[in-house]
Amino acid sequence: MTTSFGGANTAIPKDPKLLRVPTSFNGLKSASNSLLLSKRLHVFHSFSASTAGPTSIIRAVSTPVKPDTSVQPKRSKVEIFKEHSNFIRYPLNEELLTEASNINEAATQLIKFHGSYQQYNRDERGAKSYSFMLRTKNPCGKVSNKLYLVMDDLADQFGIGTLRLTTRQTFQLHGVLKKNLKTVMSSIIRSMGSTLGACGDLNRNVLAPAAPFARKDYLFAQKTAEDIAALLTPQSGFYYDMWVDGEKILSAEPPEVVKARNDNSHGTNFPDSAEPIYGTQFLPRKFKVAVTVPTDNSVDIFTNDIGVVVVSDSEGKPQGYNIYVGGGMGRTHRLESTFPRLAEPLGYELPEWEFKSYLGWHEQGDGGLFCGLHVDNGRVKGTMKTTLREIIEKYNLNVRITPNQNIILCDIRQAWKRPITTALAQGGLLQPRYVDPLNLTAMACPAFPLCPLAITEAERGIPNILKRVRALFEKVGLKYNESVVIRVTGCPNGCARPYMAELGLVGDGPNSYQIWLGGNPNQTSLAKPFKDKVKLHDLENVLEPLFYNWKRKRLSKESFGDFTIRTGTEKLQEMVDKWEGIPLGASRYNLKLFADKETYEAMDVLARLEDKSAHQLAMEVIRNYVASQQSGK
Incomplete structure (x- = not known):
């Protein structure tokens, strides 16, 4: 049996637990290209019974559709903006030079590809107060010590004084003025960071488990995520032209990534194009990929367009991948053609998934420790922000951002655990047992x-x-x-x-x-x-x-x-x-607090005026009464 995925045929092993896709990167590249160009997968499952047991043939191929040349489809404005932009340059390059605080419609669409959204404060009335949100690109959520400190500084100097950790393991920096965009962008780039492709119609940040385990399977999953991110990074240079005057500040790509990008054996590339994978149109919309290992669903793998699961042998050595396709969360109210969807597996079913938060203290497996910290809604601000900076700077720590908007401090020596724990508590960063489970x-x-x-x-x-x-x-x-x-x-x-x-x-x-x-x-x-x-x-x-x-x-x-x-x-x-409300006597706090139904209903009316429940208001009244009696004594 074979499975056809974007034109790449791979033998399915006799072992029903594993779809043995080769661990070479070319196989993934072929799959990604097909999905990126069409985003249509036709998966056919056929099952037959025999004395030898069930067999399964699984095929997933991109289906070419011949366009009806008699009627040309209406093109969206965004498609036209992209095609006429000289690969995401014009008119953004001109708009950034004007005195206006905002940019025009075309440039607003294009700057997304550079990792930014134009916004304005909707709480304010009158003239719109424009600013820009910047989002970084951090495959696996990895953030170096230097980049974290730079982002912390930029938030204070050019943003609203906060950093936000996102659900795709990146930073968001809010409130950057147009006149400061180049300074902020160039600072990020020169600190070996990037915002390229963090927004826009292309591959977004590639997720992977943030835990810095020194295990072969986790390390391979993270390496795979980084390779996919590199493969699907735009190549035409528009980002560096705009923000660092054409200087390309990048580390060398792995040779297997370069080879995979140039491989057009399946006819998925745009020949002689500055963007061999994306062409002039890029994609119809955003595209999301996550990589993980069996059982570890810290990445919400079913919500991604492509999920890649690294399958290893008993010694932890990677043997292949299971692939999930077709997940997505975007929808529009009252438009039934849009709906959330779970990704489906192309290989055999794996062990049961488990959400892992990686909060608290953990052994890395190399003698070091890591500490996962809960951050409400990912918003790093105030005393917490100051404390984190002091610890990260003092101990020269690298960090990682999780897909649940939390942060992990990595590579901590055993001797540092006690002073770091104390400093974190003083800064309001509590261990998970002290945080409300909700x-x-x-x-x-x-x-x-x-x-x-x-x-x-x-x-x-x-x-x-x-x-x-x-x-x-x-x-x-x-x-x-x-x-x-x-x-x-x-x-x-x-x-x-x-x-x-x-x-x-x-x-x-x-x-x-x-x-x-x-x-x-x-x-x-x-x-x-x-x-x-x-x-x-x-x-x-x-x-x-x-x-x-x-x-x-x-x-x-x-x-x-x-x-x-x-x-x-x-x-x-x-x-x-x-x-009709909790039956009398059924509540943990016993609603015989109220002498009768009429009293309860009257209390309920008063509570609603304060946006509370009758129970909450009654308990407040009792607490206040007790407090007043005690103070009177």
Whole structure:
């Protein structure tokens, strides 16, 4: 049997546990090209039974479609901008020289390829206050000591004083003025960093497990991610022309990457083009790749266009890859042709996946330690920012960014563990056991005030949402160490991957969210839309009956997401529609706090005025009364 992937045929071994794609890089290059050019895969599975057992033929090929030459398709403005840009140069090069604080429409599209978005402060009224967000490109989330310190400085000197860790293992720097763009970009480039291709219609940052384990499989997965990133990096030089006057400040590429890029044996390249893989049009939209090892789903592998899984033998030596294709989170409200989708495997099924956060202290395997630190929504600011800089600078540490917006300090000597732990605690960077479990897995996109696509709040709103969920947990009797994966986005584009959450809140109007239910803690199942247009102040009315019934009707160790899938949307909706509040005596805190139903309902009305639940308000009243009595004594 063979599997055809983008024209590359590979024998499937007799061992049903492994699709043995060669570990040479050319095989991956062929696959990537086919998907990049068409993004259409036709996967045909046929199964037959025989006395020797089941067999499987798997074919995945890009399907050429002959265009109908009688009717020319209407071209988008962005396609025209790209084609006429001299490979992403014009008119951006001219717009950057004008006195205006912003750039024109064409340049706004082109600067994305350079790793930047034009934004303005949507909280301000009157004339728009333009600035630029810069996003770095960090395959595997690797950040050198020098680059971290430079990014920290740039945030203070030219940004809004904060760094943001993204869900694709990169930095975002907000608030850079147009007049400072070249200074900031050149500083990043000369510090061996890059923003090239961090945004725009091309391959985005390639994910890989951030843990700095000295293990063959992890090291090979990270090397593979770096090679894919190098292979799919634009080649026409527009980035360096714009920001460092044509000086190409790069380390030499591995020869296998150069060879793979120049290989056109499958007819996937653009001959004699400055961009042999992308051509003048680049891609129709963004493209995402993740690499990992079996069981390690720290990269949310099912959400990527291509997932590459390094499969090793019992000694940890890489033997091949399993390939996943077709994942994606982007969608548009009320447009059914757009929808989130899980990637599907082209090889055999692997061991069960597990989400790994890598928070806390861990052995690297080479005598050193690493420490994973939780950062709420990836926003590094204030005392935390100062503390991190002092530690990273003092101990000359390299760092890594995780796909869950956290940061890892690498290569720590055993003797440094105690002083670093003390310094981190003083800076508010607590060990995971001291962080609310709800916060540990929660994520949100930036949304307001700078994202032009935001419909409602996400990053600024999630802290209060998590507090309200914690209050509901207490009210229905859920234990403190129980948790639900919550992700919030300000629009349906899915930057924080809400469609994989157990509870996803997707902005669909002012202070309004679409609720998705059904992801699981290991990020292997897709959530389903449950309810539209839920106003922020009405969240308790929806979530309280769901959490109450989960607490009482779940199976042993059943997660909230699995419970909602097993129960089904119809029954869940019935729970919400018929909810009349927690039965008297059923709450952990016993709602006999209220003498009668009328008192409860009156308290509920007052609570809503303060955006709280009746239970929260009642508990506050009691605490305040107790405090006043104690102070009186």
